[in-house]
Amino acid sequence: MVSTKLFFIVCTTLLIVSLVGKAFSVENLSLTRAEKQKLDQFKEAISKITFPAEWMQQELTLVRYLRAREWDVRRAKSMLQETVAWWEENNMKDIQNxxxxxxxxxxxxxxxxxxxxxxxxxxxxxxxxxxxxxxxxxxxxxxxxxxxxxxxxxxxxxxxxxxxxxxxxxxxxxxxxxxxxxxxxxxxxxxxxxxxxxxxxxxxxxxxxxxxxxxxxxxxxxxxxxxxxxxxxxxxxxxxxxxxxxxxxxxxxxxxxxxxxxxxxxxxxxxxxxxxxxxxx
Missing domain, CATH: 3.40.525.10 (CRAL-TRIO lipid binding domain)
Known part of the structure; x- marks a missing residue:
């Protein structure tokens, strides 16, 4: 019988691989099962948002926004929506040019x-x-x-x-x-x-x-x-x-x-x- 500890190790490893590939990152990418569930909820909550930049919808970005708002999906969504609005209001798509x-x-x-x-x-x-x-x-x-x-x-x-x-x-x-x-x-x-x-x-x-x-x-x-x-x-x-x-x-x-x-x-x-x-x- 697979122990609970081993289950968490396997889940965490799979999540890290899905985020950054086979090599481990220096970033803190380890998630508990509860945090992974929050990430899935966050993905669903923002699924209808049109993002002006690709990085905004990347899983690494979503994890950071969740951490910044203590894993509160509603607050993290609000924070990300504010970033989208800021990006468009400040014409960030053209800032490099x-x-x-x-x-x-x-x-x-x-x-x-x-x-x-x-x-x-x-x-x-x-x-x-x-x-x-x-x-x-x-x-x-x-x-x-x-x-x-x-x-x-x-x-x-x-x-x-x-x-x-x-x-x-x-x-x-x-x-x-x-x-x-x-x-x-x-x-x-x-x-x-x-x-x-x-x-x-x-x-x-x-x-x-x-x-x-x-x-x-x-x-x-x-x-x-x-x-x-x-x-x-x-x-x-x-x-x-x-x-x-x-x-x-x-x-x-x-x-x-x-x-x-x-x-x-x-x-x-x-x-x-x-x-x-x-x-x-």
Whole structure:
């Protein structure tokens, strides 16, 4: 007679294989029988929704939304419907094709690198971003949307890479270099909106998507940013966040354990070179 424990092991293994193939993912994909039943209920509940993006109806996405709403199917459905509405209201289907020449040089970020597991990453140096200038010039909405473009880019890539078998799971990374962080340019009152809005968007539209989040060369004033965003971030995101100080020998051990140097820019000790226009190598 098959034991109950063995039954659960078999069911969980079958579920993981159905989600990501034969190899195990670094994501938490194990589900109890009750959670699997919730997933089936969720699928039925959203069956009549027209999704504007393929990733929204993937099982990995549904599991994340359920976890974000503590396995409450009704609340998870509402959250997903809000994401669909947000996607359409903000014309997200065309965000990658917009003309970004007005911000790409002033606010450089890179989304072409991957970690050792093949997961894509957003990499940027915050000191290069004059957030106060964006606020004064009335460009803050544009700068926030530019960063959301980065979210969308790595999020889409994570699903594409998983489909191609380049990586297991569909999570992605964020690496922020805090070297020479300026209180005046990045921590003004108007600047804090940048962090809060992106934090809210991350948790409400891409729940559970973060694999690793590194804040490197973080000075003491970075605690101001943490104090603002910590209440916004989920437990899973906070667990993924690693705040690393200015000692290169110490932070490099952590970062290089996850990333090859050819996937990192020169300011992080890598060998990846970038042209003045973002993402051009």
């Amino acid at each position: 917009e003309d970004w020449t007005d911000v790409e040089k002033d606010y450089p970020l890179h989304t072409d690198g991957v970690d050792k597991l093949g997961q894509p990453a957003i990499v940027y140096a915050l000191a290069e971003w004059d957030l106060r200038g964006a606020a004064v010039q009335g460009r803050m909405n544009r700068v926030i949307r530019w960063f959301v473009k980065g979210y969308d880019d790595v999020h889409t890539k994570s699903f594409e890479y998983q489909k191609l078998g380049k990586t297991n799971g569909t999570q992605w990374n964020v690496i922020a270099d805090m070297d020479k962080l300026s209180r005046q340019q990045q921590l003004c009152i108007q600047c804090l909106r940048f962090y809060t809005e992106l934090g809210v968007l991350l948790e409400s539209r891409y729940p559970g998507a973060i694999s690793k989040m590194f804040a490197i060369n973080s000075p003491s004033i970075f605690q101001v940013i943490l104090g603002v965003v910590n209440p916004i971030l989920s437990k899973s995101t906070l667990n993924a966040l690693k705040v690393l100080g200015t000692n290169k020998e110490e932070w490099s051990k952590v970062v290089y354990a996850h990333f090859e140097k050819d996937q990192l820019p020169e300011n992080l000790g890598g060998t990846r070179k970038y042209a003045p226009v973002w993402n051009e190598i």
